[in-house]
Amino acid sequence: MKLQLQNIPRRSNLSKEDFLKEYFEPERPVVIEDLSHNWPAYKNWGFKYFKEMAGDVVVPLYDGSPAKGRENSHGPAKKMPFKDYIDILKSGPTDLRMFFFNLLQNCPDLIKDFKYPDLGVKFFKKLPVLFVGGEGSKVVMHYDMDLANNFHFNFAGKKRLILYPPDQTGYLYKVPYSIVSMEIINMDEPDFEKYPALAKAKGFEAILGHGDALYIPSKWWHYVKYETPCLSLTLRSLPASPRKIAEVLTNLLLVRNFDNLMRKIGGQKWIDYKNRLAIERTHKKAQIE
Template sequence: MKLNLQDIPRVKTLSKEDFLKDYFIPEKPVVFEELSADWPATKKWDFDYFREKAGDVVVPLYDGKPAKGRQSSHGPAKKIPMREYIDILEKGPTDLRMFFFNLLQNCPELIDDFKYPDLGVKFFKKLPVLFVGGEGSSVVMHYDMDLANNFHFNFVGEKRVILYPPSETKFLYHVPHSIVSMEIINMDNPDFEKYPALAKAKGFETTLKHGEALYIPSKWWHFIKYETASLSMTLRSLPQKPGRIAEVLKNLIITRNYDNLMRKIKGQDWIDYKNRKAIENTHRSAGIE
């Protein structure tokens, strides 16, 4: 048995009118194959370039181990200069990842290497961020807490991306008081005996290669597997709908702080409780006994 996934539509590029009508307004994903073809970044950005431009910048790295007990769910595994991290990436598989590396704060000169595409959306220009991962590493299935519309540009390597729309949340073992699915689930090879509801979820997939960009609509679930060491950049467009804005505030002010507090108070008991509820809630919603 396999996940029920269909290919994400692909286009070379699109007019802003067609993008808004066919993808942005109906909230459907799409891969742009040539959206960044004329950017300097598409030609220049590789690991050697970042070793030269940002080699001395100390970066936080995260591994694939779930947080336990009272550990912070957002804490890095280590912090090292970027050139040392790139050396690790080039040696072979590693689960170490770097995410949400703010270009404006750390390498402001690199913003001249790209431009914000004219797609009829308002970009949040204070937060162009890099995501880097080693071969074999992965990102747990989640949706973004700020419910941004993401435009994810890949410059180095290849990564597999699985997406699910919000309508499929009931099948995805959503952990209560969080924006993630259960970390123990291997989305590359899920155990359908333990997690049968996943077989009912209808999603999308693609493999992003050099120079390609993926539009991930607001509140869509995404799982990312680094097939090779990879470097990508995300440009974000924040939600404009009042209901979504209210949900963002709830996520940032209430959900995150409550979860952190309970983790500090109850430790591993809180994590175990949430995982049990994720299974119970999902199987109830999916009609599985």
């Protein structure tokens, strides 16, 4: 048994009008193959370039272990100069990742290497973020708390992404008071005996190589597997509808703070309770005995 996944469409020479009509407005993902081909980043961005341009910048690195007990969230496993992290990436598989690394704050000289594409979308230009991961590292299935529309540009290496639309949430073992699926689930080889609802979920997948740009619509679930060491850039467009803005505020001000409070009070018991509830609710939704 396998996950029900179809390939995300791949397009080139996609006009602004067609992007808005066919993908942005109906909230459908697409891989745009040539969106960054005229950027300096398309030619230059790789590990050698970043070692030269930002090698001395100290970067936070995260591993694959989840937050435990009374931790609010999983903090950095370690910090080191970017050049030393690149050496680790080249030495073999590692679960160490950089994520949501703000280029504007940390490496402003690199901003000149890319531009915001003319797709009829208003970008949040204060937050161009870098994602880097080692071979074999994974990002748990989740959606973004701020419900942003993401434009994910891959420059070095190869990665696999699995996406699910919001209407499939009921099958994904969503952990209550969070925006993640159960971290114990291996999305590469799911245990369908323990998590049978996943077999009913209908999703999408794509392999991103050099220069590919993936549009991930607002509130779409996404899981990432680094097939090789990868370096990617995400540009973000924040939601504009009053309904989604209200949901973002609820996520940031109420849900997150409530969960953090309960972690401090209940520790691991609270985490275990949420995981049990995720299974019970999912199986009820999927009508699984």
